[in-house]
Amino acid sequence: MSLPIECGLTLLRAVAVALVACPVTALLAAGISTASPRRSQLATLALVVPFLTPGFVVGYAYSNVTLSLARQPVLNELLYDLLLLLQVVPVGTLVLLFAPPPPLGPTADHCRRLAGRQRLDRFRTTRHLACLRNGELRNRLPAIGLMALLVFHExxxxxxxxxxxxxxxxxxxWSNALFEATALQGLGERNPSNLWERGWLPLVCSPMLISPLLSLLWSARPAPDADISRQRPRPRRGVQWSIRGWLGLSLAAVTVVPLVSLIVDGWSTWPSFWEGQRSLHSLSVQSARSLAVAVVATLLASLVAIGLLQARRTRSLIVLALPGLLGSLSLGLLLTWAFLRFAGPGLQHTVIALCLGESLWLLPRAALLVGLLTVFPPRKQHHLSRLLYDSPSREQRAAGRRLLWTLTGKRVALLCGLLCWWGFLELTINELLAPAEWLSVAHRMYQQMHFGRNGALSAMTLLVILVPLGWITVLSVVGHHLPSVLPWGHSRRPLAFSSGRRDSGSLRHDPVAQEPPS
Amino acid sequence: MVYCAHDALYADPILERFTQETGIAVQTRHDTEATKSLGLVNRLIREKAARTCDVFWNNQVLGTTDLLAHDLLVPYRGSGWKRIPDRFKDPRGRWCGFAARLRVWIVNTDRLAATATAIEQGFAAADLSRMAIARPLFGTTLTHYCLLWHVDDGRTLKAMHADTRRRGLIEVAGNATVKNLVARGTCDLGWTDSDDFFVGIDDGRSVAMQPIRLPGGSTICLPNSVAIIKGTRQMTAAQRLVDFLLSSEIELALARSPSRQIPLGPTDQGQLPEDVRHLVGWASEGIELSGLTESRAACLAWLRAEYDR
Structure with missing residues (x-):
């Protein structure tokens, strides 16, 4: 099958999965935003974990199932689509949760219906399409686009x-087809423009899919007083059970089953694995190198995102983040082309190229996380917490520390932890840009997964996944002490991506955030 | 730095043993099963201007011989090269074969008798959706295709390829997956390599094998090959590794490993496992692999066009 046909079929799947996911995301977003703080936090966690589970672990876990379906391509496709659906629904839900409320809320919609369609059609701004565009669809389109983009690049x-x-x-x-073409034909080696000739179609599709989200970000304005979530009625009991069922299903299918299968598979080989000092040492060295690259890329991406957001240069940030939004393969091939074209082959497989590629790939994620996690609390809240922390009273100092951790440390730790997690487990940029000795440990595992399942590989994969989790734990511990030294939190104005929904979403449960300014 | 197309599962312990015995640290870059050896060959060609690889351990000969055309290999006729028979090495010492595998039919014995007649009937069936092969774009299946191409400039191969696809042949990423499909009973028979077949045996699966025979009756015996890459800054270490890999101890170790590779140089036959002694006879019937460069290029060009349609 030719690359354009594979690209077309991948696009078709991406749009279909995103459209199927759309009502589910709306349901989940409504359920989470109206739940009690405790339940909302739990539901968000259950929602996000499947998305964070590495795709290669999921693929590895189900590889034997898919082998049994080798002679039933339709079932094989459906299984793949189902896994994709379960993995991307969290992303669409988060977009709906954190996007600024659309101009036409439920009240306006109700009034529109009361007014009658014929009467409103006389005015351009109240016609059906305009109402759709300014109503629920305004946030759903970016959610659909982003989900489709993720499916398209999987x-x-x-x-x-x-x-x-x-x-x-x-x-x-298409990514597998292009990757095979690169490996098979050495695409772009002799003539860098070959990469464009073969890869232009996916490069065109990606911006198309992401454009609704970019448009939303581009036009978003802070609306600090809006808090739509409280105006919504709680979903009916049946809907609540459906939400729980979905969260349980996705958590079980995408995270629990793969992890349990790794543990069960590797159980018998654990003793011999620990005895094999040499392979353990080799794995540790590879893991440390991969983590080092991930940390450098995380810092670069975070600092650029933070710097540009604080300077309110949103548009520069969007332009800079665009290559990362095109997906790791497109970005890797673009960088390969750029290195071959402008710097010669000497720079292509270097740690610098690898860190640059990973940073660019992480940049859009970093920017979204900085905005969504509210990494910078308002100045007043931070100042009051600092005053409490500097108090001579021990209890007040402890309370101040807790507040500072909640306001800043926890969010910085979460930001760095999530970026490191993604950076550590990234495969394609590694394949295209890493020098051989710096090839990521996750990539090595992924290579071996193509040989089929075995106990040793399962045990090693489990260990590799634990490395960034360990790092996130370290970050959390450090984060408890970080607030006292960080100069952050003194932002005089809201960040570029600030929105009313964000205030009513992520900060809704923070004790300080809910206090009225004194 | 060693670029290694041999399965990491089997290659890593050998390289670790080398480090233990010599104190020379080895870094390895493996390739995926899907792009086996071809990805590394292309990478070596791509890195011509800025080389990082010192030794290339290929899991077959084709591919390594391609590097000759790019003037990427350094001649070295060490102690290892001297013990390998002439038909498995470059006379100038730019590459040398060792420890071979066979292309075999793998058969699920619960579903099909592992006899030449039963296999022939299975292959001729109208519905071929219970037979699996690895995609012929890469690896040993590519070599297999090149040998079939060599018979009559691809005429029979092209017809066979179109016919088997029409009858529903299953093509998967690699030979290990072919073995899995047959061992799990999803397919009845398939083409794979002898090392993958033995993994199925070790897993206790109901599988048996028969050597694949070309139209002239020859079997397909595929040695590993090793070569030193031009421009290496670790020449002494590279030579030591080449001699180490070509030694009878390593051929014996690979024969005793789960992959049961067939030694090419003189080895104490008494120390060979029963499984491997069984293979030695078939390996001696192996077809000559030299002179395939043109056929390989033509076959690969056809396959690229075929899979990019």
Whole structure:
């Protein structure tokens, strides 16, 4: 199957999965935003964990199932689509949760219905399409676009599921096809423009899919007083159970089953694995290197995102983040082309190229996280917490520390932890840009997964996943002490991505955030 | 730095043993099963201007011989090269074969008798959706295809390829997956390599094998190959590793490993496992692999066009 056809089929799947996911995201967003603070936090956690589970672990866990379906390509495709659906629904839900409320809320919609369609059609701004555009659709389109983009770029599971039955490829995946072309034909080696000739179609599709989100970010204005969530009625009991069922299903299918299968698979090999000092040492060295690259990329991406957001240069940030939004393969190929074209092959496989590629890939995620996690609390809250922390009273100091941790430390730790997690487990940029000795440990695991499942590989994969989790724990511990030294939190104005919904979402449960300014 | 196309599962312990015995640290870059050896060959060609690889351990000969055309290999005729028979090495010492595998039919014995007749009937069936092969774009299946191409400039191969696809042949990422499909009973038979077949045996699966025979009756015996990459700054260490890999101890170790590779140089036959002694006879019937460069290029060009349609 040719690359354009595979690209078309991948796009078709991406749009279909995103459209199916859309009502689910609306349901989940409504449920989470109206739940009690405690339940909302738990639901958000259950929602996010499947998205954070690495695709190659999911693909590896289900590789034997997909083997059994080798002769039933339709079932194979459906299994793949289901896994994708479960993985991208959290992203769409988060977009709906954190996006600024649309200009036409439920009240306006109700009034529109009361007024009657014929009467409103006389005015351009109240016609059906305009109302749709300014109503729920305004936030749903970016959610659909982002979910479709993620499905469009997925390759880890596709690569492990890929079968040709009677000449028919399942699942179709442009990234796998392009990657194979690069490996097989050395695409772009002799003539860098070959990369453009073969890869232009996905490069065009990606901006199309992300454009609704970019448009939303571009036009978003802070609306500090809005708090739509409280105006919504709580979903009915049946809907609540559906939400719980979905969260349980996605958590079980995408996270629990793969992790349990790794543990069960590797159980018998753990003793011999620990005895093999040499392989353990080698794995530790590789893990440390991968973590070092991930940390450098995290710092670079975070600092750029923070700097540009604080300076309110949103548009510069969007332009800079665009290559990362195109997906890791597109970004990797773009950088490969740029290095071959402008710097010669000497720079292509270097740590500098790797860190640059990973930073650019992480930048849009860093920017979104800085905005969504409210990494910078308002100046007044931070100042009051600092005063409490500097108090001579021990109890008050402890309370101040807790507040500072909640306001800043926890969020910085979460930001760095999540970025490191993604950076550590990234595969494609590693493949295209890493020098051999710096090839990430996750990439090595992924390579071996193509040989089929075995106990040693499962044990090693589990260990590799634990490395960034350990790092996140360290960050959390450090984060408890970080607030006292960080100069952050003195932002005189809200960040560029600030929105009313954000205030009513992530900060809704913070004790300080809910206090009226004194 | 060693670029290694041999399965990490089997290669890493050998390289670790080298480090233990010599104190020379080895870094390894493996390739995926899907792009096996071809990805590394292309990478070596791509890195011509800025080389990082010192030794290339390929899991077959084709691919390594491609590097000759790019003038990427350094001649070295050490002690290891001397013990390998002439038909498995470059006379100038730019590459040398060792520890071979066979291309074999793998059969699920619960579903099909592992006899030449039953396999022939299975392959001729109208519905071929219970037979699996690795995609022929890469690895040993590519070599297999090149040998079939060599018979009559691809005429029979092209017809066979179109016919098997029409009958629903399953193509997967690699030979290990073919083994898994047959061992799990999803397919009845398939083409794989002898090392992958033995993984199925060790897992206690109901599988058996028969050597794949080309139209002339020859078997397909595929040695590993090793070569030193031009521009290496670790020449002494690279030479020591090449001699180490080509030694009878390592050939014996690979024969005794789960992959049961067939020694090419003189080895104490008494120390060979029963499984491998069984393979030695078939390996001696192996077809000559030299002179395939043109066929390989033509076959690969056709395959690229075929899979990019």
């Amino acid at each position: 390759f880890e599971i596709a690569s492990l599921f890929r079968v040709i039955a009677g000449g028919r490829v399942t699942p179709a995946s």
